[in-house]
Amino acid sequence: MGTERAAQLEYSEFQSAMLDEAKRRRKAAKIIAVLAHFLGRDGDRPLDGLTVADVGCSAGFIADELAGAGAARTFGVDIDVPGLRKAATRFGERVAFVCADGTTLPFPDNSVDVLVFNHIYEHVVDPDSVIRDMRRVLTEDGVLYLGLGNRLGIMEPHYKLPFLSYLPPGPADRYVRAFGRADHYYERFRTRGGLRRMLRDFHVWDYTFPVLASPERFAGGELFPGAVGRAAKATLERTPRPVLTGLLPIVPTYLWVATKTPRRPLGPALPQPPEAVRTR
Numbered sequence: 001m002g003t004e005r006a007a008q009l010e011y012s013e014f015q016s017a018m019l020d021e022a023k024r025r026r027k028a029a030k031i032i033a034v035l036a037h038f039l040g041r042d043g044d045r046p047l048d049g050l051t052v053a054d055v056g057c058s059a060g061f062i063a064d065e066l067a068g069a070g071a072a073r074t075f076g077v078d079i080d081v082p083g084l085r086k087a088a089t090r091f092g093e094r095v096a097f098v099c100a101d102g103t104t105l106p107f108p109d110n111s112v113d114v115l116v117f118n119h120i121y122e123h124v125v126d127p128d129s130v131i132r133d134m135r136r137v138l139t140e141d142g143v144l145y146l147g148l149g150n151r152l153g154i155m156e157p158h159y160k161l162p163f164l165s166y167l168p169p170g171p172a173d174r175y176v177r178a179f180g181r182a183d184h185y186y187e188r189f190r191t192r193g194g195l196r197r198m199l200r201d202f203h204v205w206d207y208t209f210p211v212l213a214s215p216e217r218f219a220g221g222e223l224f225p226g227a228v229g230r231a232a233k234a235t236l237e238r239t240p241r242p243v244l245t246g247l248l249p250i251v252p253t254y255l256w257v258a259t260k261t262p263r264r265p266l267g268p269a270l271p272q273p274p275e276a277v278r279t280r
Contacts, residue, residue, distance in 0.1 A: 027062060029219035031145055032047070032066065037210075050113040051111065052115075055077050055105070055116065058084075066116065077097075103133055109136055113142045114142060115134050115144045123186070132201075142259065152191055169185065199258055200279045202258035204256050206254065207257060208254050213237050217270070
Protein backbone atom coordinates (compact mmCIF):
# COMPACT_ATOMS: atom_id res chain seq x y z
CA MET A 1 0.00 0.00 0.00
CA GLY A 2 2.43 2.65 -1.16
CA THR A 3 5.39 2.06 1.14
CA GLU A 4 7.42 4.27 -1.21
CA ARG A 5 5.54 7.30 0.06
CA ALA A 6 7.23 9.71 2.45
CA ALA A 7 5.53 10.57 5.75
CA GLN A 8 3.13 13.53 5.69
CA LEU A 9 4.92 16.02 7.92
CA GLU A 10 3.35 19.33 9.03
CA TYR A 11 -0.08 18.07 7.93
CA SER A 12 -1.96 20.79 9.77
CA GLU A 13 -0.10 23.43 7.76
CA PHE A 14 -1.77 22.39 4.50
CA GLN A 15 -4.99 20.75 5.72
CA SER A 16 -7.04 23.51 7.35
CA ALA A 17 -9.68 21.07 8.62
CA MET A 18 -7.22 19.99 11.32
CA LEU A 19 -7.44 23.50 12.80
CA ASP A 20 -11.25 23.73 12.67
CA GLU A 21 -11.75 23.67 16.42
CA ALA A 22 -15.55 23.45 16.47
CA LYS A 23 -15.61 20.55 14.02
CA ARG A 24 -12.81 18.68 15.80
CA ARG A 25 -14.59 19.02 19.15
CA ARG A 26 -17.83 17.70 17.62
CA LYS A 27 -15.89 14.69 16.37
CA ALA A 28 -14.47 14.24 19.85
CA ALA A 29 -17.96 14.25 21.37
CA LYS A 30 -18.97 11.44 19.02
CA ILE A 31 -15.84 9.43 19.82
CA ILE A 32 -16.35 9.80 23.56
CA ALA A 33 -20.03 8.85 23.29
CA VAL A 34 -19.18 5.67 21.36
CA LEU A 35 -16.52 4.74 23.90
CA ALA A 36 -18.93 5.46 26.77
CA HIS A 37 -21.54 3.15 25.25
CA PHE A 38 -19.08 0.34 24.59
CA LEU A 39 -17.62 0.59 28.10
CA GLY A 40 -21.06 0.98 29.72
CA ARG A 41 -20.02 4.23 31.43
CA ASP A 42 -22.56 7.04 31.78
CA GLY A 43 -22.06 10.56 33.05
CA ASP A 44 -19.72 13.40 32.18
CA ARG A 45 -16.52 11.45 32.86
CA PRO A 46 -16.79 8.14 31.00
CA LEU A 47 -13.00 7.83 30.73
CA ASP A 48 -12.47 8.35 34.45
CA GLY A 49 -9.21 6.81 35.67
CA LEU A 50 -8.09 5.52 32.26
CA THR A 51 -4.88 6.12 30.32
CA VAL A 52 -5.84 7.43 26.90
CA ALA A 53 -3.84 8.24 23.75
CA ASP A 54 -4.93 9.99 20.55
CA VAL A 55 -2.70 8.71 17.73
CA GLY A 56 -2.59 11.35 15.01
CA CYS A 57 -3.65 14.17 17.36
CA SER A 58 -2.34 17.13 15.29
CA ALA A 59 -3.47 20.36 17.00
CA GLY A 60 -4.84 18.49 20.00
CA PHE A 61 -8.54 19.34 20.12
CA ILE A 62 -9.69 15.72 20.38
CA ALA A 63 -7.00 14.91 22.94
CA ASP A 64 -8.15 17.87 25.04
CA GLU A 65 -11.73 16.55 25.00
CA LEU A 66 -10.52 13.08 25.99
CA ALA A 67 -8.77 14.62 28.98
CA GLY A 68 -11.96 16.51 29.84
CA ALA A 69 -13.87 13.21 29.81
CA GLY A 70 -11.97 12.16 32.91
CA ALA A 71 -8.89 10.37 31.62
CA ALA A 72 -6.27 9.97 34.34
CA ARG A 73 -3.50 10.47 31.78
CA THR A 74 -3.92 11.70 28.22
CA PHE A 75 -1.34 11.60 25.44
CA GLY A 76 -1.37 13.10 21.97
CA VAL A 77 0.96 11.49 19.42
CA ASP A 78 1.83 12.82 15.96
CA ILE A 79 4.66 13.69 13.56
CA ASP A 80 2.97 17.03 12.77
CA VAL A 81 5.41 19.31 14.62
CA PRO A 82 3.59 22.62 13.95
CA GLY A 83 0.34 21.02 15.10
CA LEU A 84 2.00 19.64 18.22
CA ARG A 85 3.43 23.06 19.06
CA LYS A 86 -0.05 24.60 18.86
CA ALA A 87 -1.47 21.73 20.93
CA ALA A 88 1.17 21.96 23.66
CA THR A 89 0.74 25.73 23.92
CA ARG A 90 -2.99 25.45 24.52
CA PHE A 91 -3.49 22.08 26.20
CA GLY A 92 -0.10 21.06 27.56
CA GLU A 93 -1.19 21.39 31.18
CA ARG A 94 -3.44 18.34 30.98
CA VAL A 95 -2.27 16.49 27.84
CA ALA A 96 1.25 15.18 27.20
CA PHE A 97 2.06 15.69 23.53
CA VAL A 98 4.74 13.50 21.96
CA CYS A 99 6.37 13.68 18.52
CA ALA A 100 6.52 10.03 17.49
CA ASP A 101 5.76 7.76 14.56
CA GLY A 102 2.76 5.49 15.01
CA THR A 103 4.79 2.43 14.07
CA THR A 104 6.93 2.86 17.21
CA LEU A 105 4.65 4.32 19.84
CA PRO A 106 6.43 5.68 22.93
CA PHE A 107 4.56 3.48 25.40
CA PRO A 108 5.38 0.20 27.17
CA ASP A 109 3.55 -2.99 26.25
CA ASN A 110 0.02 -3.29 27.66
CA SER A 111 0.01 0.24 29.11
CA VAL A 112 -2.79 2.22 27.38
CA ASP A 113 -6.46 1.64 28.19
CA VAL A 114 -8.00 3.60 25.30
CA LEU A 115 -6.50 4.42 21.91
CA VAL A 116 -8.11 6.73 19.35
CA PHE A 117 -7.15 6.42 15.67
CA ASN A 118 -9.62 8.67 13.91
CA HIS A 119 -9.38 9.07 10.12
CA ILE A 120 -5.62 8.64 10.12
CA TYR A 121 -4.83 5.32 8.46
CA GLU A 122 -5.09 6.63 4.89
CA HIS A 123 -2.40 9.23 5.62
CA VAL A 124 0.30 6.99 7.08
CA VAL A 125 2.90 5.14 5.07
CA ASP A 126 2.37 1.74 6.72
CA PRO A 127 -0.98 1.50 8.51
CA ASP A 128 -0.58 -2.23 9.18
CA SER A 129 2.54 -1.51 11.25
CA VAL A 130 0.70 1.23 13.15
CA ILE A 131 -2.14 -1.15 13.95
CA ARG A 132 0.33 -3.77 15.16
CA ASP A 133 2.04 -1.32 17.49
CA MET A 134 -1.27 -0.07 18.84
CA ARG A 135 -2.13 -3.67 19.68
CA ARG A 136 1.21 -3.96 21.49
CA VAL A 137 0.59 -0.95 23.76
CA LEU A 138 -3.12 -1.61 24.39
CA THR A 139 -3.99 -3.27 27.69
CA GLU A 140 -5.55 -6.73 27.56
CA ASP A 141 -8.99 -5.26 28.27
CA GLY A 142 -8.30 -2.01 26.44
CA VAL A 143 -10.33 -0.40 23.67
CA LEU A 144 -9.29 1.02 20.28
CA TYR A 145 -11.62 3.52 18.59
CA LEU A 146 -11.30 3.69 14.80
CA GLY A 147 -12.76 6.16 12.31
CA LEU A 148 -12.08 4.54 8.92
CA GLY A 149 -12.72 5.96 5.46
CA ASN A 150 -13.87 3.50 2.80
CA ARG A 151 -12.20 3.44 -0.61
CA LEU A 152 -15.59 2.73 -2.20
CA GLY A 153 -17.26 5.77 -0.66
CA ILE A 154 -18.39 7.80 -3.65
CA MET A 155 -17.26 11.26 -2.52
CA GLU A 156 -13.61 11.47 -1.46
CA PRO A 157 -13.64 13.26 1.92
CA HIS A 158 -10.49 15.41 1.65
CA TYR A 159 -10.79 16.86 -1.84
CA LYS A 160 -14.55 16.44 -2.38
CA LEU A 161 -14.12 14.81 -5.80
CA PRO A 162 -16.34 11.84 -6.70
CA PHE A 163 -14.69 8.45 -7.21
CA LEU A 164 -11.21 9.89 -6.56
CA SER A 165 -10.30 7.14 -4.09
CA TYR A 166 -11.28 4.49 -6.66
CA LEU A 167 -8.37 5.47 -8.92
CA PRO A 168 -4.78 4.20 -8.94
CA PRO A 169 -2.11 6.76 -7.97
CA GLY A 170 -1.26 8.13 -11.44
CA PRO A 171 -4.80 8.92 -12.62
CA ALA A 172 -5.68 10.16 -9.10
CA ASP A 173 -2.78 12.64 -9.26
CA ARG A 174 -3.99 13.93 -12.62
CA TYR A 175 -7.56 14.21 -11.31
CA VAL A 176 -6.66 16.41 -8.31
CA ARG A 177 -4.38 18.55 -10.48
CA ALA A 178 -7.09 19.02 -13.11
CA PHE A 179 -9.40 20.50 -10.46
CA GLY A 180 -6.67 22.54 -8.77
CA ARG A 181 -6.99 20.69 -5.45
CA ALA A 182 -3.39 19.46 -5.02
CA ASP A 183 -0.27 18.43 -6.91
CA HIS A 184 -0.58 14.81 -5.82
CA TYR A 185 -3.19 12.56 -4.26
CA TYR A 186 -1.40 11.16 -1.26
CA GLU A 187 -4.14 9.28 0.61
CA ARG A 188 -4.56 5.51 0.23
CA PHE A 189 -7.94 4.18 1.31
CA ARG A 190 -8.91 0.54 1.66
CA THR A 191 -12.17 -1.28 1.06
CA ARG A 192 -14.15 -2.79 3.92
CA GLY A 193 -12.51 -6.13 3.20
CA GLY A 194 -9.08 -4.54 3.36
CA LEU A 195 -9.91 -2.86 6.66
CA ARG A 196 -11.14 -6.13 8.11
CA ARG A 197 -7.83 -7.74 7.18
CA MET A 198 -5.95 -4.82 8.72
CA LEU A 199 -7.77 -5.52 12.02
CA ARG A 200 -7.46 -9.31 11.78
CA ASP A 201 -5.80 -9.59 15.19
CA PHE A 202 -8.61 -7.70 16.94
CA HIS A 203 -12.22 -8.32 17.89
CA VAL A 204 -14.29 -5.55 16.28
CA TRP A 205 -17.73 -4.03 16.79
CA ASP A 206 -19.28 -1.77 14.14
CA TYR A 207 -20.92 1.41 15.47
CA THR A 208 -21.57 3.01 12.06
CA PHE A 209 -25.32 2.47 11.92
CA PRO A 210 -25.91 2.91 15.69
CA VAL A 211 -24.39 6.40 15.49
CA LEU A 212 -26.35 7.39 12.39
CA ALA A 213 -29.63 6.02 13.77
CA SER A 214 -29.20 7.64 17.22
CA PRO A 215 -27.47 10.99 16.60
CA GLU A 216 -28.85 12.54 19.77
CA ARG A 217 -26.97 9.95 21.83
CA PHE A 218 -23.75 9.90 19.87
CA ALA A 219 -23.41 13.55 18.82
CA GLY A 220 -23.55 12.16 15.31
CA GLY A 221 -25.13 15.19 13.68
CA GLU A 222 -21.73 16.19 12.35
CA LEU A 223 -21.88 13.24 9.95
CA PHE A 224 -25.11 14.32 8.25
CA PRO A 225 -26.28 17.62 9.76
CA GLY A 226 -29.66 19.32 9.62
CA ALA A 227 -32.58 17.97 7.61
CA VAL A 228 -30.42 15.34 5.95
CA GLY A 229 -29.45 14.00 9.35
CA ARG A 230 -33.05 13.89 10.57
CA ALA A 231 -34.14 12.04 7.42
CA ALA A 232 -31.23 9.62 7.76
CA LYS A 233 -32.09 8.96 11.40
CA ALA A 234 -35.76 8.22 10.62
CA THR A 235 -34.87 5.94 7.72
CA LEU A 236 -32.16 4.08 9.57
CA GLU A 237 -34.34 3.45 12.61
CA ARG A 238 -36.94 1.68 10.43
CA THR A 239 -34.73 -0.11 7.91
CA PRO A 240 -34.25 -3.86 8.53
CA ARG A 241 -30.67 -4.69 9.46
CA PRO A 242 -30.13 -7.08 6.51
CA VAL A 243 -30.86 -4.20 4.14
CA LEU A 244 -28.36 -1.95 5.92
CA THR A 245 -25.79 -4.73 5.92
CA GLY A 246 -26.09 -4.89 2.14
CA LEU A 247 -25.05 -1.23 1.96
CA LEU A 248 -21.91 -1.66 4.07
CA PRO A 249 -19.47 -2.10 1.15
CA ILE A 250 -20.16 1.48 -0.05
CA VAL A 251 -20.71 3.29 3.27
CA PRO A 252 -18.21 6.19 3.18
CA THR A 253 -17.04 5.95 6.81
CA TYR A 254 -16.92 3.12 9.32
CA LEU A 255 -16.90 3.69 13.08
CA TRP A 256 -15.39 0.64 14.75
CA VAL A 257 -14.39 -0.32 18.28
CA ALA A 258 -11.69 -2.97 18.55
CA THR A 259 -10.36 -5.01 21.48
CA LYS A 260 -7.55 -7.53 21.93
CA THR A 261 -9.76 -9.98 23.81
CA PRO A 262 -13.43 -10.77 23.16
CA ARG A 263 -15.72 -8.14 24.69
CA ARG A 264 -19.28 -6.98 24.11
CA PRO A 265 -20.74 -3.47 24.23
CA LEU A 266 -22.06 -2.76 27.73
CA GLY A 267 -24.32 0.19 26.94
CA PRO A 268 -28.14 0.15 26.73
CA ALA A 269 -30.13 -1.19 23.78
CA LEU A 270 -30.23 0.97 20.65
CA PRO A 271 -32.63 1.16 17.65
CA GLN A 272 -29.77 -0.16 15.54
CA PRO A 273 -27.39 -2.07 17.82
CA PRO A 274 -23.64 -2.45 17.28
CA GLU A 275 -22.75 -5.51 15.26
CA ALA A 276 -19.69 -7.75 15.41
CA VAL A 277 -17.34 -7.53 12.40
CA ARG A 278 -15.77 -10.73 11.17
CA THR A 279 -12.05 -10.01 10.78
CA ARG A 280 -10.84 -13.56 10.20
